[in-house]
Amino acid sequence: MGYRLARRLALGTATFVAATLTISALGSAVAAPVATGAARLGASTPRIVNGDDPAPGDLPFLVALLDAYDFEDEGAFQAQFCGGALTTSTTVVTAAHCVVDDETGAVTPPEDVLVGFTRNLKAPSVRTGRVSAIQVHPSYDSEEVTFDIAVLTLAEPVLDITPILPMRPTDAPALTAAGALATVAGWGKLSATKDNFPDIFKVGRLRIFPNESCGGGAKFIIGGITFDGFGSGAAAVESMLCAAGVTANQKIIDSCQGDSGGPLVGGEGAAMRLIGLVSWGEDCAITKPGVYARVAAMADFLISTNALVSVAPILAPTIDLTVLNTALRVNFKVADDGSVPSSYTANATDPTTGQVFTCTGQPRVDLQYPFCTITQLMNNTSYSVTASISNSLGTSPMSTAVTGTPLGVPTPGAIRKVWSSYDRTIAVVVRRSFANDAPITSTTLSCAPINGGPARTTPVRGDWAILKKLRPTYYSCVIIATNALGSAASAPKLIRVTR
Numbered sequence: 001m002g003y004r005l006a007r008r009l010a011l012g013t014a015t016f017v018a019a020t021l022t023i024s025a026l027g028s029a030v031a032a033p034v035a036t037g038a039a040r041l042g043a044s045t046p047r048i049v050n051g052d053d054p055a056p057g058d059l060p061f062l063v064a065l066l067d068a069y070d071f072e073d074e075g076a077f078q079a080q081f082c083g084g085a086l087t088t089s090t091t092v093v094t095a096a097h098c099v100v101d102d103e104t105g106a107v108t109p110p111e112d113v114l115v116g117f118t119r120n121l122k123a124p125s126v127r128t129g130r131v132s133a134i135q136v137h138p139s140y141d142s143e144e145v146t147f148d149i150a151v152l153t154l155a156e157p158v159l160d161i162t163p164i165l166p167m168r169p170t171d172a173p174a175l176t177a178a179g180a181l182a183t184v185a186g187w188g189k190l191s192a193t194k195d196n197f198p199d200i201f202k203v204g205r206l207r208i209f210p211n212e213s214c215g216g217g218a219k220f221i222i223g224g225i226t227f228d229g230f231g232s233g234a235a236a237v238e239s240m241l242c243a244a245g246v247t248a249n250q251k252i253i254d255s256c257q258g259d260s261g262g263p264l265v266g267g268e269g270a271a272m273r274l275i276g277l278v279s280w281g282e283d284c285a286i287t288k289p290g291v292y293a294r295v296a297a298m299a300d301f302l303i304s305t306n307a308l309v310s311v312a313p314i315l316a317p318t319i320d321l322t323v324l325n326t327a328l329r330v331n332f333k334v335a336d337d338g339s340v341p342s343s344y345t346a347n348a349t350d351p352t353t354g355q356v357f358t359c360t361g362q363p364r365v366d367l368q369y370p371f372c373t374i375t376q377l378m379n380n381t382s383y384s385v386t387a388s389i390s391n392s393l394g395t396s397p398m399s400t401a402v403t404g405t406p407l408g409v410p411t412p413g414a415i416r417k418v419w420s421s422y423d424r425t426i427a428v429v430v431r432r433s434f435a436n437d438a439p440i441t442s443t444t445l446s447c448a449p450i451n452g453g454p455a456r457t458t459p460v461r462g463d464w465a466i467l468k469k470l471r472p473t474y475y476s477c478v479i480i481a482t483n484a485l486g487s488a489a490s491a492p493k494l495i496r497v498t499r
């Protein structure tokens with residue numbers, strides 16, 4: 001058995017590079033060696049395009065995946081084909097496409113891969129670890145490159161390297177919110193056009209793209225450069241994240257061939273998490289983002305492969321309530337007790353009849369707080385609500401009780417879109433409220449300068465509202481709907497007015 005190595009193949013500019021980078025079973029070793037050998041002559045090493053050198057001790061959990069046969073014959077530099085991240089003492093997380101033959105679907109035998117624990121692939125002696133099992137995400141699709149994640153189990157535990165914790169659905173969504181900073185690292189190509197690879201890995205500082213640019217086709221601007229997003233036919237945010245960076249002198253920073261499977265890391269210090277894995281892109285460092293496997297969407301797989309340790313929840317959640325018409329929305333805040341919850345349950349007890357109403361919610365990677373909504377309650381009745389969280393290992397204690405009274409006021413509307421906020425004008429598109437128990441008597445837009453000063457209010461007409469002659473400052477705006485039972489305000493939206 002032999003392999004074509006990603007590094008050797010990384011010549012083309014295929015649209016879905018993921019496909020070309022897979023380690024393929026040897027049968028197809030046709031032309032690859034020629035291209036490779038030649039291309040590598042004189043090359044110093046592989047990396048990220050327009051990246052930086054790491055600081056000493058940076059990213060200790062970054063590992064190189066090495067072809068075991070090439071390692072023996074030619075050393076780590078030639079044998080490296082992908083990156084990975086140590087997430088526990090016995091597990092390395094990488095991209096599925098690094099270890100699946102995209103033609104046959106065969107998973108690489110574990111004995112054919114070595115894990116390299118080194119910064120420098122040309123170090124005189126490179127520490128390696130053997131692999132005892134390779135598991136691929138059950139939903140991995142090599143055509144769509146969805147759920148591009150695999151776990152390598154190490155034959156011997158690694159106890160002297162600090163692993164990185166994979167992002168869990170309970171971690172702050174800010175880690176992967178639009179504009180968040182993240183770091184990618186690897187030994188992949190240094191330039192899209194040349195087959196130039198680094199000895200010591202490179203790091204790139206990237207910004208996370210909004211979901212609308214990663215499957216919704218929207219453009220995104222970073223550091224003065226406008227990036228085209230990927231449309232719905234290409235990227236799918238359920239299992240992918242898009243990211244790219246721009247240097248101070250406006251060069252695009254991107255991962256590239258040979259970086260696949262390597263970590264995209266978000267957060268700082270104790271909150272640092274593995275948020276993505278280098279997966280695919282169009283060419284490298286053009287005005288399209290690189291695409292990463294979204295780790296927070298893979299928690300179940302990571303737990304089942306022991307790459308993420310979960311325990312039974314031991315701490316009760318704290319809850320707060322959003323009052324709705326004949327319903328109460330229960331928002332969960334979970335303390336980090338090391339558990340990865342799989343469901344959120346709340347009960348509302350009717351004080352007079354003792355009848356209990358229940359709801360159950362699922363983890364949401366896109367929201368700060370998971371929630372569930374208890375329905376079929378009576379308006380103007382006070383309910384006592386308690387809640388717990390569960391996973392396959394157990395259920396937390398019950399939260400302290402919170403009381404809530406469903407009301408027949410309108411449901412809150414929303415500012416759907418800010419149409420304009422320049423020329424001292426705010427124009428917004430509104431989602432209107434539902435009347436609930438009594439007809440709505442007024443719907444208004446109300447904007448208050450955040451640094452103080454009087455609020456300005458105007459009626460919503462149709463689904464529009466416009467305020468003119470504002471001050472050039474930040475305003476906090478809400479939509480307020482009123483009926484005979486009271487008023488309901490939308491979530492506030494911060495809008496910057498310019499001249």
Ligand code: ARG
Pocket residue numbers: 006017018019021022188254255256257258259260261278279280281282283284285289290291
């Ligand atoms: N699939 C590539 C690999 O196997 C990674 C490509 C990433 N491309 C990008 N433009 N970010 O190494």
